[in-house]
Amino acid sequence: MSTYIDLLIENDDIATDEAGQPLFITDRDVIAQDINHAIRESGLLSDLIGERNLQRRAMIRKKLRTVVESDSRVTPGTSSVTEAMNSTKKIHLVITAETEFGLITIGAS
Template sequence: MDNSYLYSDLKIIDDDLVRDEYGQPVFIYDRDVVDQDIRHSIRESGLLEDLIGERSPFQRKMILSKLRILIESDPRVIPGTSEMTSIDIENFMITADTDFGPIRMGAVL
């Protein structure tokens, strides 16, 4: 492991540890760690599930605002840089600037 990184973590996809071709855990660093941590915090918050079946534009906007607050509560995210873009009723694009560069992730209900 290179000591020039501030953050390191094990890579997790679909609740499973990612392993390399030799069966060893895959490590991620800095921006990828922030991305993964934000994905996990969104999932654990249950806010995306609150959007399922929600038809009220006001309520949807409130939930999306809560998601932005959640994202920007991570100290590695630069305040005021997160955006939630609705692609359609079930798909969102989430972007934010971090101390390590931009992150971009899709969210599907």
């Protein structure tokens, strides 16, 4: 039995199966989705996109960690926010955190 159950959100809409029924997620995926939404709502991603100063970028990443760790389901001190370059030479964020259900990773491709 799952502790957390939620609707799967994809592209800002409820994801459905072939019959049009909503898809559900549980536990670790719920936590990852909630953190993803909290990060988007924080507005920090927009700040990061426009910032070129390395010290300010580091401060924004630290604020993002605070957002991640403000979720009570995340084990304190286990989050990380790193910038990585993907195969198309674009920089993207990889956010990880430990939960009671295991490691969550957001933004990895």
